[in-house]
Amino acid sequence: MVRGGVRVPRAWRRVFWRVFVDGGDVGAAARVAGVSVRTAQDWVAQAGGVPDLDLAAPTGRFLSFVEREQIGLLHAAGVGVREIGRRLGRPASTISRELAHPGRRASDGRYVPSVAQAHRDRATARPKAGQRKLVGNPRLAGYIEARLDGRVRPDSGRSGAWSPQQISNRLKIDFPDDVTMQVSHETIYQALYVQGRGGLRKELHTALRTGRARRRPVAQTRANRQGRRVISDEYLISERPAEVADRAVPGHWEGDLIIGTANKSAIGTLVERTTRFVMLLHLPHGYAAEQVADAMRTKIRTLPTHLRRTLTWDQGREMTPNAGTDIGFTDPVDLFFCDPHSPWQRGTNENTNGLLRQYYPKGTDLSVHPASDLEDVADALNGRPRQTLGWATPAEKLAELLSTT
Structure with a gap:
């Protein structure tokens, strides 16, 4: 790296990346490393937010x-x-x-x-073996690209983009005896983020869940705030059966809404905790409690009785106090509400909602999507391999569950 015509020592860049990865502030990291903010910004842009050198301190074998x-x-x-x-x-x-x-x-x-x-x-500064593998193996690159941009099932409509981690681990399942067709998820990320490393089409970074062209440090977080709702104690999550927590018993669901532009439209989401199986609720005429309850009952009654145990819902604005029980929202499942400001209590559902934003971006009218579109998207999510399922898909796990039951 050159600063004003003078090559910046690697030790300085190592200091910058350590501070940047830890705190995510380019200005602060630049000051600690003793370089200008403009130089630091160039480093981040050129590297796609991925440290382009080993952050570990020299071992002492070589002169510093x-x-x-x-x-x-x-x-x-x-x-x-x-x-x-x-x-x-x-x-x-x-x-x-x-x-x-x-x-x-x-x-x-x-x-x-x-x-x-x-x-x-x-x-x-030698190239990484994984990067050379992508550049020199069109078959591997094609496999990865097809799953990054969703061309996994070209004969069945929308199939959904896979994450680099899903692709990396699925490669081990699909090609267990072929090391030339195996690569780490970090190599895939760097091939997408870092300029000059190549191997994959540059525009494929838009298929990632974040849609970003560079990596954001983990330290950069955002807090989501929500107004407090008044819910009867008997319906709070603290009263939910203990069996729900360990995911050993199927039939326990998490639910929420993703909201469209100007808060005028919504799509309901239901996720089964054991299999991560997703069902989407079509709400073309609004998302008042009565409309959500009707769509939920219609959808969940398509399942066997033993898969309708509980539903954990967010304390959203669509729910007036006790509206869920007043209108029979609990039929055919027992309804419980999360604590305020506690999205992690519906972690599976929160993750699913993030995936859905690839299909239904914020600031768009969600009422224009027909029920068939929601079914295609749900099929796409249920066809994606999950780490928590041993890289099987939710659809495979649900089918396995139904067959054994």
């Missing part, structure tokens, strides 16, 4: 930039190689080779620490 600076100062002051080695705790032969190496010198023959470090950085 600080040691090279000390060597340069002591050598210029006329100190001998044995004394320099003694002061740095290095063998005299290491110092001698460093000073004699032609790649460590400027055009006038002087030993220059920054030139020596830049030469070392170039020598150690």
